[in-house]
Amino acid sequence: MTPSDTTALSVLIVDDDRSMRASLVDLLEAAGWRVEALARATQVLDRLPGLQPDVILSDVRMPGMSGLDLLAALDRATAPPLVLISAHGDIPMAVQAIQEGAYSFVEKPYDPRRLLRILQNAARQHRMARGAERLKARLSRLSGLDRVLLGTTEEIARLRADVLDLADTPAPVLLQGETGTGKEVVARALHDLGQRADAPFLALNCAAIAEASFETEMFGVKGAATGRLVEARGGTLFLDEVAACPLPVQAKLLRVIEEQQVTPVGASTPVALDVRVVSATNEAAEVAVSGGRLRQDLLYRLNTVVLTLPPLRARRVDIGLLFTHFLAQYARIYEVTAPDLTHDDMAALLAHDWPGNVRELRNAAERRVLAARRGRGSVTEAIRADQGPEDVPDTLREAVAVFERELIGKAIRAHQGRMDAVAEALGIGRRTLNEKIVKLGLDKDALL
Secondary structure: OOHHHHOOOEEEEEOOOHHHHHHHHHHHHHOOOEEEEEOOHHHHHHHHHHHOOOEEEEEOOOOOOOHHHHHHHOOOOOOOOEEEEEOOOOHHHHHHHHHOOOOEEEEOOOOHHHHHHHHHHHHHHHHHHHHHHHHHHHHHHHHOHHHHOOOOOHHHHHHHHHHHHHOOOOOOEEEEOOOOOOHHHHHHHHHHOOOOOOOOEEEEEHHHOOOOOHHHHHHEEOOOOEOHHHHOOOOEEEEEOHHHOOHHHHHHHHHHHHHOEEOOEOOOOOEEOOOEEEEEEOOOHHHHHHOOOOOHHHHHHHOOEEEEOOOHHHHHHHHHHHHHHHHHHHHHHHOOOOOOOOHHHHHHHHHOOOOOHHHHHHHHHHHHHHHHOOOOOOHHHHHOOOOOHHHOOOOHHHHHHHHHHHHHHHHHHHOOOOHHHHHHHHOOOHHHHHHHHHHHOOOHHHHO
8 A cells, every 4th residue: 555545634724713723623633634723724825735635624704814715726736625614604605615616515513423524535535636646647757767867878777777666665775976966866766756756755954954953843842843754754754965964863863764753842642754764875874884974773774775876977978968958958947049069068078077976067057058048158168167257147137037046046955945944035925936936947856
């Protein structure tokens, strides 16, 4: 069975009445549901991507935004079903709600058994629909894995085969490779092609985990905040640069991995996790252990399968192919024609050592396209990281777009792709951030 079959159904309750909200939470938690509750419908759209409930149960009459307004604001193609509940309901309101797309309508005082039955049916239908969509996406991605792990060398072909073979297993995978070789790309492929694809993918930059705040941020606090690890239930936990993690934090991570549960700070009852662990290090794990940077017992939990990603200099035959791919990608983003590669360009690509690996190559391709849109530049110039005034756009509109793209990209990397945190750091709403990402053609996965 997949995680979506075995994990508890989840519901998001929206009701401005505190006592009613508490009553619904008690009922559903007693029935084995995972429950989140909000007091205002205006909070739902920003929280929905992170919560990803199977069904929403919303009051109709609330200040600011009603349940019917919330129904109209949801994207019917992706949002979970909405069940409306109201003490003021009548037949015309129920008919209107169903006509506008609500799954069902329940009047207060409600019959608990009927309410649970309605919510269960709605949630299961949503999971079935998501499963069908996920299967279609998986088939599409399977045929397109060559585009994700691009290359013709034997090492890359073997890596693609390993990803396909391991994606549907729960085995922990340790990825080894230099910085910029694409370890997170492989980790995401293992997640996206596996049975956990519809569950969260949580990437943790272990070098940025502070010992002092680890438990509150990762485990959560009773009655206050849900920990990031709990948010990844049923999905994949990616521990990036695990050897850079403080040793005391490594001990706590080991306990989490072994027990598959966490106890929020201040709580006495642990919360089950059910996460698959994929980790990465930019040095040989045994070297990190002998150097005292990585606990050996943690390594034993992480290295059931070890995949090694080759540096770009070891697969020079792929450099031209990769660079051409990135040129086409950024040409679409900046709405220009991709520049042709000359003999001198290829010579420059093959002569460079690429210490930053694929990430450095991708950045060079972007610089080449930015220069080409102004009718100048070469690969030799693009390879240099210290580009000067010639990279300044010619128009204010272009300059603003380049600045916004760089600023949003930095924020996405700084917050490891957590879009709520990115929006907060930039001082804009989540919806505005999504619109800018689409408009600017940003690729979140590529940035990470």
